[in-house]
Amino acid sequence: MAQYASTHKNRCIRSATLIVLVAAALSWPVTAEAYVGPGAGFAVLGSFAVIFVTMLLAGVSLLAWPFRMLWRMIRRRTRSAPLVKRLIVVGFDGQEPRITERLMAEGKMPHFSRLAEMGGYSRLRSTFPSITPVAWSSFTTGTNPGKHNIFDFLDRDPRTYLPRLSSTEIGSVDRVLKIGKLRIPLAKPSIRNLRKSKPWWTILGEHNIWSTIIRVPITFPPDKFYGAQLGAMCIPDLLGTQGTFMLFTTRPGGESFQEGGLRFELNANGSRDTFEGTIDGPENTFFEGNPPMTVPLKLELDRSGKRGLVTVNGETADLEQGVLSDWVKLTFKAIAGMKVTGITRMMITEMDDHVSLYLSPINIEPEKPVMPISHPGYYCSYLEKKLGAYATLGLAEDTWALNEKVTDDRTFMTQTSDIDCEREEMLFTALDTLRKGALVTVFDATDRVNHMFWRYTEDGHPAAEGVDDPEYGDAIEQQYLRNDEIVGKVLKRLGDGDVLWVMSDHGCTSFRRGVNLNAWLMDNGFLFLKEGADGSEQWLQSVDWSRTRAYAVGLVGMFLNIEGRESQGIVKKGAEVEVLKAELKAGLDGLMDDEKDVVAINEAFDTDILYRGPYKGNAPDLLIGYNHGYRISWDCASGVVAGAVFEDNTKAWSGDHIVDPRLVPGVFLANHPIDKDDPAIIDLAPTALTFFGLTPPAHMEGRPIVDGKPLKGPPRET
């Protein structure tokens, strides 16, 4: 993308040169030999006008030149000379240090080892909590969550106690023109990134330093700065969710998915091998009641060849059973002249007694996106033209289809690897054109593979029961080796003055047992249910708020039901809050899972002590630091109170990092010495600014991990 800037600059220089040359040539006196009539006279006068204006502009430009140079010099003086030419950051979300260190020691990650020899390797302290949106927001801003306002994937609305996404707010349009059943919106819905403070690339941009930022989490809607950015987490799918797969099936209804997917009927169309269905797309806000926009789907099977033809929007895709298609475009018509386009990948999962067709979540199409997924707006289209269609969904790998056993390990790995390859192409497209400035690319595959395949890495994981010799038993190790290959390719492209960072935001550990905090709160007299309720309803709907003092919402936090803050709060601010926190800590610190005779919770952290900054009031009151093997249970995450406090986790999602952050640091490697014993992810933003000769602003809390002196040693492979 840097070539946009350089190309544009070169074009301007060429245009200016051409204008001056043409103007000079035209103003040179020549003998007119042709007929000169009135029309030609006007033309000559017009030409003189053009020449006059051109010369005037050239003169003004020349006169202004000293002032422009002076302004640039003043701007430059506000920073020291940059220590680097390019800062290249390759992020592998969730890369675990214990696995990385073992594979490096075994000689299986030679490029990581080489990078460590060139500069250094260290574990990287994550944030409290150690989860992607929080940690990458601290990477982005150099601040603690109290200053960037992201404390979890989820926040809760104190008016309703309902969870909501913590990072993005998509508004609705209140002003509409009603014509019969038609609704014409008179404004666009607002889309806000709720991450606060200022990204370090915005600060670089304020000093005319270019950055390309690819898929760094919590960049939706994208930042506006001098550079280019492709957004990531939490870009929704076309339905407005965080990823809803679809299954078209002839199987009878009643077998509903727990979460994440939609089931549709696949109807036989007069033959054993021809079926029809309807894809429900996004809501059509142009009509009363917001009915879904739909597209008919037709499936024709070739049972003997184990293939099928899927026809949508007049286009036909030839599918082999059990093999994911390429991206298929889906176009939904809203009203005449208005359409919405998404992309999906399809797979026939069965064609025996029953027939089923899987559709991945419908991603926003990057060529003409219906939402702002990049900055500038055309950057996503540029990448699409260069690379073809690519995943745009925030959490693009379909973990839920695997959890629900709609897809299998092989399909998940295919999908994940393909997205990883898309990302690699984006990285090298940007790297090969960046002459000066910063480039950050985050790869998600490591985190997703950790989550879904951890069950195969340890004996007796409840999610791997009955699986003796899994085909993807070494999926995690293979992913780390692939990361090593990517680093090797980047190392080959380093030049003088280039700095390379390879990093992860947190690690990963086992998720064998789930903890239902709300069940624990109820058992211990902190939470009460409404009369007659059994606690099985989701989203804490059965909680009696008039008696409840504490509740858990989100993935890592616990809130007190505080009077004046929560709509039905009963705990008084001040001493009562402190006494309650102490009571809760006394119960939660070192909480035992008696069935397994293991500590489940190491510590409940008081966020009043952890965080500083203007947004700390939005944080949960306590942060739960789970031990290895434990995490919030699936039921608790969806607000179900009923059931046991501890339960086995049998889902494929079998590894996690929403635990005590001290247990899951990230990794950090650089081709320069690391002048700090215990580097943290929060230190990297001020370090990046230091590399470009800028003094980190006062609100940043991390401290540079370099001393600000010119770098020594070989910056690239020798």
Added chain:
Amino acid sequence: MFGYTKVKLETSLVDRISKFSDIAGYSSPEEFITHALEKELAQLEDAGAEEEIKKRLQGLGYMS
């Protein structure tokens, strides 16, 4: 969708905001002002529709 508009504030107020924005932990006076206004608005605005909120969370891998 995006966009900014100008609002006139007393110079002395902006001076005070600028003086304290760093101390309060904001990255700029604009962020300080925005946060103050958002907090006030949150007291007045209605909560979103329950179904819409649930739908937006659907598919988040960490939840069931």
